[in-house]
Amino acid sequence: VGRLGRRDTRTVEREFVAFYQDRGAHLRNTAYLLCGDWHLAEDLTQITFTKLYRSWERIDRHDTLDQFARKVLLRAFLDERRRAWRREYPTEPGSTELDTATHDTSGTDSDLHAALVQLPKRRRAVLILRFWADMSVEQVADAMQCSTGTVKSQTARGLTQLRELINSKPIGTDSTEQRTP
Amino acid sequence: MNDIHDLCQRILDKPAPPMRDSAHVLAIARHAARRRTRITATVGGLVAAATIAITTAPTLLSTRPPTPQAIAPSVSTPQTPSIGPPVAPAREAAAAHGDRIAQRLTDALPAGYSGRPGFDDRATITWLLIGQPSPAYVSRTRIHVANHAGQGSLSATLIGDDLPAPAGDLCAPAVASRLAVYVGADAGTCQVTTTLGVQIRVATVGHTTAATRFLTGGLLVVLWNPQWSKVDDSAPVDPNLPWREPDDPGQPPPTLNPFTAAQLAELAADPWLLP
Numbered sequence: 001v002g003r004l005g006r007r008d009t010r011t012v013e014r015e016f017v018a019f020y021q022d023r024g025a026h027l028r029n030t031a032y033l034l035c036g037d038w039h040l041a042e043d044l045t046q047i048t049f050t051k052l053y054r055s056w057e058r059i060d061r062h063d064t065l066d067q068f069a070r071k072v073l074l075r076a077f078l079d080e081r082r083r084a085w086r087r088e089y090p091t092e093p094g095s096t097e098l099d100t101a102t103h104d105t106s107g108t109d110s111d112l113h114a115a116l117v118q119l120p121k122r123r124r125a126v127l128i129l130r131f132w133a134d135m136s137v138e139q140v141a142d143a144m145q146c147s148t149g150t151v152k153s154q155t156a157r158g159l160t161q162l163r164e165l166i167n168s169k170p171i172g173t174d175s176t177e178q179r180t181p
Numbered sequence: 182m183n184d185i186h187d188l189c190q191r192i193l194d195k196p197a198p199p200m201r202d203s204a205h206v207l208a209i210a211r212h213a214a215r216r217r218t219r220i221t222a223t224v225g226g227l228v229a230a231a232t233i234a235i236t237t238a239p240t241l242l243s244t245r246p247p248t249p250q251a252i253a254p255s256v257s258t259p260q261t262p263s264i265g266p267p268v269a270p271a272r273e274a275a276a277a278h279g280d281r282i283a284q285r286l287t288d289a290l291p292a293g294y295s296g297r298p299g300f301d302d303r304a305t306i307t308w309l310l311i312g313q314p315s316p317a318y319v320s321r322t323r324i325h326v327a328n329h330a331g332q333g334s335l336s337a338t339l340i341g342d343d344l345p346a347p348a349g350d351l352c353a354p355a356v357a358s359r360l361a362v363y364v365g366a367d368a369g370t371c372q373v374t375t376t377l378g379v380q381i382r383v384a385t386v387g388h389t390t391a392a393t394r395f396l397t398g399g400l401l402v403v404l405w406n407p408q409w410s411k412v413d414d415s416a417p418v419d420p421n422l423p424w425r426e427p428d429d430p431g432q433p434p435p436t437l438n439p440f441t442a443a444q445l446a447e448l449a450a451d452p453w454l455l456p
Contacts, residue, residue, distance in 0.1 A: 016210070017203040025200060029193050038198050046201070046209060047273065053210035113192045131185035159185075 036117040048073040071143040115165040123158040269399025270456045275320035275339040278456040279305025282322040299323030332409040346395035351382040364391040379450040392449035403449040
């Protein structure tokens with residue numbers, strides 16, 4: 001029984017579903033930016049929500065839920081051993097879920113993503129959490145279980161490396177100067 | 182720093198695949214929570230049994246040399262709890278175990294046979310069964326087996342169906358009907374063997390031989406098919422059973438038989454096939 005008393009399962013699940021509908025897409029986007037693979041992003045999001053579901057009754061400050069969810073997602077990403085065979089194909093007739101064949105990833109934006117994905121995992125995570133997920137240095141340090149100094153140094157190195165990667169290849173018609181930090 | 186945000190936004194501007202609906206996500210989370218509860222209960226039971234054993238042992242050891250009557254209970258009735266089959270792994274664990282299964286299957290090939298991943302570019306595909314009363318999965322690892330005489334496939338399929346292991350005859354019709362969607366309807370022989378202390382159901386279905394190990398909440402099926410047929414994941418023969426191989430690959434009668442039923446049963450009982 002938590003501090004606020006045990007809520008019934010229906011209430012918990014209603015809150016859970018509402019949170020997924022509200023924040024699921026953003027978390028999946030974050031996962032995609034981290035890993036660069038929609039299949040894996042979907043799996044990481046599911047892992048995150050599965051862990052949230054198990055912890056839901058123990059979370060009595062739901063204003064921090066988003067931060068907690070991003071932390072769980074980050075841990076799932078860092079723990080993930082990426083394998084080419086790790087795919088899931090739903091059997092629902094007519095389903096187009098995870099049908100990435102229809103999504104063209106060629107061109108400038110995939111070049112940008114390729115540059116981002118080339119960064120080391122933790123460095124990439126620092127940049128995305130700080131500048132995409134708008135997390136503070138302290139929040140990122142907490143999520144990554146490291147010091148704030150490490151977050152700052154990883155940020156600086158990540159920005160430098162990303163700038164070099166983007167400038168080292170033609171990105172398309174847009175000026176790379178406008179896109180590099 | 183807004184540049185990074187803009188960069189991310191540009192990456193995400195491309196249309197994304199549709200998201201899982203909330204009911205689907207909730208169903209998977211519920212299933213995982215139930216499975217975790219079961220595992221916790223099992224582990225708790227084992228810990229309790231171990232605690233009893235640890236606290237009882239010194240008492241027994243510290244007593245004076247007992248009479249034969251006093252010794253009798255500890256010798257004749259070891260009070261170990263009745264432990265059922267292992268719990269079927271969660272979907273993620275089953276999928277993540279695919280490469281080790283593929284390695285084990287490849288290692289099992291006799292000399293003169295070669296193996297390679299059995300789905301175009303990979304060995305394992307995991308399907309999530311949507312619309313089941315309970316979330317379930319099929320995680321199939323498949324090896325293409327070949328020698329100078331022909332080609333076939335060896336696979337190991339982990340299935341999570343949330344059903345208990347059958348208590349009675351493993352060749353009973355009810356068991357066969359449970360397996361039918363995974364290995365086809367039984368049309369041949371069926372026998373039960375005990376390998377490495379594990380009961381394995383070995384059945385022939387057409388040309389194929391299936392060795393099945395039952396788990397708590399699922400099963401493991403090792404299947405040898407002496408014919409090779411491509412499983413087109415994007416356009417399966419039966420959309421409701423995408424893991425099934427086409428029945429007639431249009432090849433000559435099988436000429437390969439590298440495995441006996443006993444060898445397949447031994448593979449099914451191999452603890453390395455479970456995460």
